[in-house]
Amino acid sequence: MNETKLENALAHSFPKIRRISETIGNIIGLVVIGILFWVYHYFDWPIWVYWVLVGLVILTIIGFIWSIFEPTYLYRSWSYQFDDEYLQLSYGIFQKEWVTVPMTKIQSVTTSQGPIMKRYNVRSIKVETVGSSHAIPALEEDVALALRERLAEFAKLKEVDE
Numbered sequence: 001m002n003e004t005k006l007e008n009a010l011a012h013s014f015p016k017i018r019r020i021s022e023t024i025g026n027i028i029g030l031v032v033i034g035i036l037f038w039v040y041h042y043f044d045w046p047i048w049v050y051w052v053l054v055g056l057v058i059l060t061i062i063g064f065i066w067s068i069f070e071p072t073y074l075y076r077s078w079s080y081q082f083d084d085e086y087l088q089l090s091y092g093i094f095q096k097e098w099v100t101v102p103m104t105k106i107q108s109v110t111t112s113q114g115p116i117m118k119r120y121n122v123r124s125i126k127v128e129t130v131g132s133s134h135a136i137p138a139l140e141e142d143v144a145l146a147l148r149e150r151l152a153e154f155a156k157l158k159e160v161d162e
Helices: 014-043 047-077 115-119 141-161
Strands: 079-082 086-091 097-102 108-112 122-128 133-140
Touching (some): 014 133, 086 133, 108 141, 133 141
Antiparallel strands (some): 079 086, 122 133
16 A cells, blocks of 8 residues: 555535534633533632633633634645455544555444535545444545445445455
């Protein structure tokens, strides 16, 4: 297996979908922290609780800033490819992961689609083996369904051959 870029990439809408999801999570986090600030003042909790909440606000803001840039870098780092023998995945921003899954080891292939992904006609694929599972986070819907069928077909054919 060579360490070059694999031929297939994620859906172009992946960074946008990821930013929307992260923004929703960050807003929920800030609302919870806001409620905790109100409870802190209402019940007159000790001062150390205030500083813990301030620390949480700072961490949430840092996380929000990171969530603006991270999807683009993640999108650029993700690639996959498959053939009769292997499914290969390559991803990672700071630490590059290179995963090779033999077709004979695949036990199940599933797709999933949340409400944001549905809006953009995107699905994720999860491939499970005996000891692990691997996911491709965002593929165009028709590509994901075709890939699921092809992977299941390859895995089934290899199982029958042996």
